[in-house]
Amino acid sequence: MLKNRRENLITRMIQLSSEGQDCQNCPGTCCTFQSNSMMSTPLETSEILIWLHSTQQKTESLKEKIQNTISQYRLDQLTGYGRRSFLRRTYTCPFFNHKELGCPLPPEKKPYGCLAFNAHHKVEKAGEFCFSETEELIRREEDNQAWEASINEKLKLKHKLWWDKLPMPVALIEMWNMDLSNEDLL
Numbered sequence: 001m002l003k004n005r006r007e008n009l010i011t012r013m014i015q016l017s018s019e020g021q022d023c024q025n026c027p028g029t030c031c032t033f034q035s036n037s038m039m040s041t042p043l044e045t046s047e048i049l050i051w052l053h054s055t056q057q058k059t060e061s062l063k064e065k066i067q068n069t070i071s072q073y074r075l076d077q078l079t080g081y082g083r084r085s086f087l088r089r090t091y092t093c094p095f096f097n098h099k100e101l102g103c104p105l106p107p108e109k110k111p112y113g114c115l116a117f118n119a120h121h122k123v124e125k126a127g128e129f130c131f132s133e134t135e136e137l138i139r140r141e142e143d144n145q146a147w148e149a150s151i152n153e154k155l156k157l158k159h160k161l162w163w164d165k166l167p168m169p170v171a172l173i174e175m176w177n178m179d180l181s182n183e184d185l186l
């Protein structure tokens with residue numbers, strides 16, 4: 001179950017790539033403040049944090065970088081409408097390496113929205129012909145909805161989380177010190 005939840009998104013990405021519609025020669029526009037506003041659920045956030053921990057990349061310097069991203073792009077500001085919800089703001093992703101193919105996260109750990117955003121042109125590769133595979137996202141969601149909802153509820157209960165989705169850097173800091181394990185995601 002763990003590795004299959006992104007299968008259709010990865011298959012689609014590989015298919016486009018085999019046709020030359022990939023991210024080679026692109027500076028990574030979709031990972032920067034120009035168009036990135038990725039949000040993350042407790043489940044997606046846990047997967048990233050567990051992977052960072054297991055690969056010795058969950059460091060204080062990364063935490064500082066994530067916190068700086070939150071400050072710089074004011075990602076932790078509430079809407080002000082009396083509800084605990086956040087404005088969807090764009091930001092340069094703290095994981096982005098500022099180079100071609102600049103995401104260090106493996107496909108099986110990336111947020112679904114990142115995986116579904118693909119190039120659709122063999123030559124122009126700086127965002128002009130890139131868009132989200134909405135149909136694939138919906139198919140993925142339909143195939144996993146019930147199971148994921150129960151895992152997210154379990155994580156919310158166990159870690160006393162009040163949110164369903166947050167800007168990814170805010171979600172990472174909210175869950176940074178929590179005791180997370182793959183068993184929680186089964």
Ligand code: SF4
Pocket residue numbers: 030031036038093094095096097102103104105110111114
């Ligand atoms: S997680 Fe990776 S693909 Fe997604 S915005 Fe960040 S650097 Fe880009």
Ligand code: SF4
Pocket residue numbers: 022023024026027028029030031117118119125126127128129130
């Ligand atoms: S999806 Fe588009 S904008 Fe994002 S890295 Fe690939 S080619 Fe560049």
